Amino acid sequence: MTRNDFTQALRILARDQRQVVTVGQLAGIGVSEVALRKRCGPGGPWQRVLPRVVVLRRGALSAWQRCRAALAYAGYPPAQAQLTGIAALALHGMREVVAPAEVRVVDVLVPADRVLRTHTWVRVHHARALAGREVVDELPVAPLVRAAGDGVRASCDPDWVRAVLRELVWDRGVDPAELAGELRTVSPARRPGIDETLRELSAPGRARRPLGGLVRSLAALAGPRPPLWRPELRLDGVFLARPDAYWAREGVALELGPPGGAGGPLHTCGLRVVRVPPEALTARPAHVVAALRAALSSGPHGPLGRVTVHPDHGSVKGI
Template identity: 40%
Template sequence: MTQDTPLSPCHSRIAPDARERVLSAAQLKARGISPAQSAGRCLPGGPWQQPLPGVFVLHPGPLSDRERLRSALLYAGRPPAAGRRSAPARAGGTDPGYGEAVLTGLAALSLHGFTTAPPALATDRVDVLVPRARRLRSAGHVRLTRTSDLPEAEWVDGLPVAPAGRALADAVAGLGDALVVRRLLTEAVRGGHCEPAVVVGELNRAKVLGRPQVVHAVDSLLAEGRALAEERLYDLVRAHGLPEPLWNVDLRLPGGPHLGAVDAYWPDEAVAVELEARAPRHSRLPDGRLRQEHESVWSAYTERREHLERLGVTVVHLSPGKLRDAPRHQAAVVRTALMAAADREPAAYVMILPR
């Protein structure tokens, strides 16, 4: 067969849009184009090319970034064995040819809108997650990662993408440049892609928290996340007309124990606000000690909160994510707690000290 061999009349069904310029062998066969015909079109000087096994690009020129991503997904999503169909597209998806394949790493971060994801790295290698049972190997520009913890894909521009936190951890796992790691982690928080606790949890899952290029970046990330959450709380109080509280104070019983630090406190109403922006420092410890310290920290935290409530202090917990995404609702929560103070028994006297 030569490159001039005519295609099946069904070739006219292939639309010229970008999505249809990259097709799998199975998709071409469904359009009436046999594997032999497809291979013939990819001979030297032919109108097509085959960048990956079983994946065809219907033009001879360089692949665009999107074509590289689509070809990677079609390769990773191939049916596991002859005679078996690909898994159907997930909810919100557009192409069952992708199977259960999910983009991750730098390519996924680029789709999520990360401006600091290095463009060259993001396109030279495409990381794709597939179920652990798959035995498909990495090929060409595609690096496959088999996992038993396949995330629910977020569909971005018609492509299945791992959530930002998971994609970030997978990207960091493959990076040795401390500056690039710091930039990516910083943008994750500043850009509102994910909260610090989510980032640390994913880095812990990926077992990269102990790496030198990650340790210091995470410390900066947590400090910055805390500062951003406090700024959101300041904006919440002032933008929604809440009474001005005492900021960042310690509560203590006269001559008694320390009751803990709070981010905002209204003494007349005995209402305290705490931001859920604590660093899970225990995640760096070996597994045996991690669980024990986690439980002891939260046991102490729960006891402190219950102690405050027994003294008549209402403790309102606000998450940084909700402060960002639903400030009006969070303001209503605080306002309700302040208004309810009139119906409660007077709180015990507590000392208020600057933090």
């Protein structure tokens, strides 16, 4: 392969994989071991971020590059691998997880017969068989329930676990029985809290409701303009929260959830948070509209000049 051919092949590889490549791919286009060591060494333009994984630039990785590097470490492609856990839940759009850029440990799911171990910031999970997957931004993602199961098994935060389970059932329509089956392998010490939450979610009146249309209708009655739906808010450039809806001019956020959960980072920084139990959308819609109107009319709230919406998140189309 000539130098020109090498350069062109490298350029295409970097473009198609956003600069995340494997050592095997580099060897395939003619990059020698000597050249690889030199370019990844001190002062070189590349960096080894994981065994067998190279990023063709220096500096911190983007959220997408971290996920793609974790998959490359797991052998994808051509080997089977999926993102799971918190990284997958973030890509699925779950509100109760941090933004993709804030995920510190990337979980990957591989078949049980693969010999692959957890390494630094990549946590490896094994499954007898990989079920159907979704592809989000060119990344293979485990099904929602499996991703949630891996996230719950790895978490040490019972409040977060309860919030995730509630969102799955109330907002995503997941059957509590399906969750119970996925979570049957959780350690006995943590099972009582999970079982209690699943019983609560299985109680009469907890069935999934068509929340999206109701929320949009009530929001339209409450204010002169539509809110941004599920935006990623940042305070001084740092991830703050992802509420269900946000009126940027007034500094008012709407969050769906059980009573008693108000507060959090939005409230702490001075924004107005209206927390609405999902059942109130159908049982007490007038109260919901009144609460939103009161919050909007008394604004603006909080340090609006410091709160921004991430350019890739937030729309007026509804949840």
